[in-house]
Amino acid sequence: MVSNPFSNLFxxxxxxxxQQHIAKAYECxxxxxxxxxxxxxxxxxxxxxxxxxxxxFEHEADDLKTNLRANLPGSLMLPVxxxxxxxxxxxxxxxxxxAKDISGIMLGRKMQIPNAISDIMKSYIEVAINTAAQAVKTxxxxxxxxxxxxxxxxxxxxxxLIRELNRLEHENDELQIKVRAALFxxxxxxxxxxxxxxxxxIEWIGELADAAQRAGGKLQLLIAR
Numbered sequence: 001m002v003s004n005p006f007s008n009l010f011x012x013x014x015x016x017x018x019q020q021h022i023a024k025a026y027e028c029x030x031x032x033x034x035x036x037x038x039x040x041x042x043x044x045x046x047x048x049x050x051x052x053x054x055x056x057f058e059h060e061a062d063d064l065k066t067n068l069r070a071n072l073p074g075s076l077m078l079p080v081x082x083x084x085x086x087x088x089x090x091x092x093x094x095x096x097x098x099a100k101d102i103s104g105i106m107l108g109r110k111m112q113i114p115n116a117i118s119d120i121m122k123s124y125i126e127v128a129i130n131t132a133a134q135a136v137k138t139x140x141x142x143x144x145x146x147x148x149x150x151x152x153x154x155x156x157x158x159x160x161l162i163r164e165l166n167r168l169e170h171e172n173d174e175l176q177i178k179v180r181a182a183l184f185x186x187x188x189x190x191x192x193x194x195x196x197x198x199x200x201x202i203e204w205i206g207e208l209a210d211a212a213q214r215a216g217g218k219l220q221l222l223i224a225r
Contacts, residue, residue: 014085015143017068022092022139022215024061028054028099029132029208032125035103039112051103061096065089088218092139094211095132102204111197114190117182124175124202128209131168135216137161142219162220169213176206 031054038047068089072082105111113121138161144154179202187195 013143013146014068014072015146017064017071018085018089018092019136019140019142021061021064021068021089022095022136024057024064025092025096025099026132026136028057028061028096029129029212031057032099032102032129033122035106036113036122036125039106039110040115040118042112044107044110047103047107051107054100054103058096058100061093065093084218084221088139088215091211091215091218092135095135095208095215098204098208098211102201102208105197106201109197111194111201113198114183114186116186117179120175120179120182121202124172124179125205127168127172127175128205128212131165131172131209132212134161134165134168135212138165138216138219145219158219162217165213165216169209172206172209176202 031050035047035050035054038044038050069086072085138158141154141158141161145158180199183195183198183202190198
């Protein structure tokens with residue numbers, strides 16, 4: 001009989017598959033700067049290539065999510081509720097979904113960020129991706145945190161990771177306000193339909209950071225129990 005790698009993983013703990021899932025979701029977000037650069041260069045062939053990579057990563061994340069949910073036992077010999085893990089997986093998955101949505105709508109409409117706001121938009125995207133990276137770091141400590149019974153030095157490490165995660169998400173919120181203001185200052189010179197979709201892209205970038213903060217920040221609730 002052929003061994004099922006997912007069954008092997010779950011024979012020990014469901015945490016490792018969760019870590020693999022958020023790592024794959026993060027790979028989706030990591031492609032966004034390359035995608036944005038391609039659109040700014042009016043290189044839609046390259047943009048399509050990057051979008052295809054994002055889509056592939058998103059599908060891989062979906063496969064990991066499906067297998068994780070299917071193999072997650074009804075009762076866990078862990079100090080974590082099954083429902084909490086399922087919520088975390090859904091929040092992690094939003095990172096991949098939003099990255100795909102952003103690149104998909106921009107490619108489909110051949111949207112370009114106006115030069116007047118391109119620098120601040122790049123900074124905004126960078127902080128959102130940094131927030132996702134911090135969520136990965138936080139979730140990667142989950143197995144040791146559980147092993148140590150939510151106490152000891154590892155608890156301090158995780159709490160510091162969560163503080164930095166929250167700081168990055170707050171920085172992203174502040175940048176969103178600045179990006180919106182920058183777009184408002186020039187929107188009268190742009191086609192109204194383009195402005196509408198630009199505001200939507202700005203909103204989705206903020207939601208990507210929010211999803212990352214919620215995924216990693218779920219540990220904060222588990223620690224507090």
